Amino acid sequence: MATKRLARGMGSFFKDCEHPTSRWAKCPHFYKVRYRGPAGSQVEESGFLTSDAAIDRLTSVYKAKKASPANQASQAQSERIEKYGQLRFREYATEWKAGQRHLGPATVVSLDSLLQHHIYPAVGSRRMNTFDPKVVDNFIRTMERNSVGLATQSNAYDKLKSILLDAHHLGLFEDSPLLDVSPPQYDPKRAVIPSPEELRALRGTGDDVFQLVVELMSGCGLRNGEAAAVNLSNIVADDVYRVSEQVNQVTKQYDRLKHRKVGEYRDVPLPRRTKNTIESLTPAWPHDTRTHRRATLPRLQNGEATATKLHELGYLVYGAARYAHGLADASAAGVIPLTMDVSDDESMQTGIRRIVAATGRIDVLVNNTGYGSYGAVEDVSINEARHQAEINVSGAVGLARLTIPCMCEQRGGKIVNVTPVGGRFHSPQGGWYHASKFAMEALSDYLRLETKPFGIDVVITSPATSGHRATPSRLPKLHAASGTGSYAAQAVAVLAELNSEANARRESPPSVMAKAIARPSPHASPRSATSQGSGPAH
Template identity: 65%
Template structure:
């Protein structure tokens, strides 16, 4: 009796008769198959009229055995997590978010406590579908939560449900068809170049250094407060790898980044000159230029910048554009880059945004060009 083996682990097919394999196609006897079942025991089946039907049956058995462990594991996960309350699952999920800074964890806890758990906390994980998620959004609308808060809360719920879907809890995404809250940031108020020059001289020397780091390198307030001469890694490159964390007053990792990560940003010659001038005039401590005025052993405090900004506005010696905040200096950096044709992908990276979508939402009105301008530019190129 001859047998024909398929790929390793798929089994064999054969005919239990006196005819040689070369005559199987014309032999009237049925084909048989032999394989290892899920328990590892040898099994046989017969009654297959053609080779193809025998092969198809072996392939089906093989695929069923191959998928069985996965299906069993998925069933076990559904049995474990399906009855779990959303609040319990969310807290387990939070433990895995080790990349979040302390301030981001506090923000997450606040969203859980005030907006997410009161609506979804007791709901069983297996009960989620698009109607439940849409009802959550409507509940926030009825509670008159700000659109930014709605967007942030929805993002967290979405991340948690996608995590559950990856575990196999849902055959279809419970987010399918749900319209997310649309947060459209207010248009940034940006100082003109002349106004920027006047404002940077409106405070003390520390204020001028901070303004230069924000407007020239695109740094956030806390990142600028951690300015360090050792971060000048080239004549035109400044390396950002830490910030003064607002909530703790200590040096910590960058926003949305793990400790030890960094980003390199452009270092204009004028900003580099300001760093060197300040270091020569006041000296440094471990390379840091700015320290707490009343205690040089501590980092520069967040209130140092805000107090000076308040005094400048109250003094009225320099006109501050209506609606401008301290972040306007950082907005100036983005405006300067985009207005001079630097790709928004580069600007997003230098500013430390998690996604280019964030950059686009805030600064899309600054991007040069329109459909009309694009048509003229393309037409000029075609006519050349």
């Protein structure tokens, strides 16, 4: 029995007789048609006098099937497969991410990091229609070979899983590409609670910001983000601290408390030691003030006041600080905040690249970084001395080195290195600190000689004081290093002097330094070194 087939999916027509196809037109037998019905079963119909009638019947059945909802869905799926199946994973992930409007800023930053550092390098160029369980398992094995931490492995797999499941729901895969894949087995370890001895050691380590965070976390039981949002106004009673916000450790911005609505807070017990630390590490203002002011550490005052003053003079100012709250007041005054850690080369490089990309130039660099750790030279550990030198010398000079190429290209610029007069005079128990400041003075002098042909001025400006006010972060360092043993009596005398009213009167207020640094000098090069102020401004 001969048959004639139409286009794929339309079916066929024939005559169930002994005549060849060439005789069908004259044969008296009826034509028959055969096609697939909506359920997929084969259907056969008879009684068509001519081939045209048979073809018309098959055409009408085919059009009816094409117009059915089930067929339209199948056709739409085919179009999606054709459109998205050929996309590279990076392209598909970009479209997927654009639709994740519910993600918070911190989650977006985390997602971007996982995509850029772990997922894209492994599967970014792969076409979407080539994913299967073997590809996903190889992705996990690649992270294992690269010694990626289990927590990061788990997070990266979860993000890849979300994107591939989205593609599976679109119909790109017949079977899930995650089928029978064993995900990374991450079992978070229990939090380690430091012992009293370890806490005492922590309180004598790091800079003022670290000390304050440690004190709030250990004394009030705060999370690190909550501790970073320290605020004098939150001391609502002598023994009560109100936790009302946190600093998001990813975005470095203030945010609502975790798991709480905006405006909600909780009150926690405030030990006397913690209260004293908060008050000593922040500028003094009335406790009953209703103005919401976040804490600004003393070491940031000169930089913040200078940034604000330069902004008032018409400069476009980027204020860099290690933590978000470091330039809270200056930011409110118009200074552009920039998170930067001078102990982290990548952090400094990223910050400078951002400024140059946005402005195309850097005219003035004010280096106000500083870290103070006291104790007899014999008593202070080499690691602590090295850490102090890395911040006070390597950090400051490293930042200058990153800005010099831009200043050389524009044939001009000014680098202001702020160093207390501890770089010219010395006091007991401060040997390692003074050594770092002497080194900064010497490097500034050499840097001035090297960069002068390129039109770059290097200036040293110093507050007219020892610059060594004893903050609670330095007290435990000095006490831990030399509070006992051969240098104990000397350490007590040094602390008494640093905490004296006479020493406080010699402190130059931040406004004096700000005016000195911001003072324009259009007709003459600035002096290579200046000492500014002596006591409060009048």
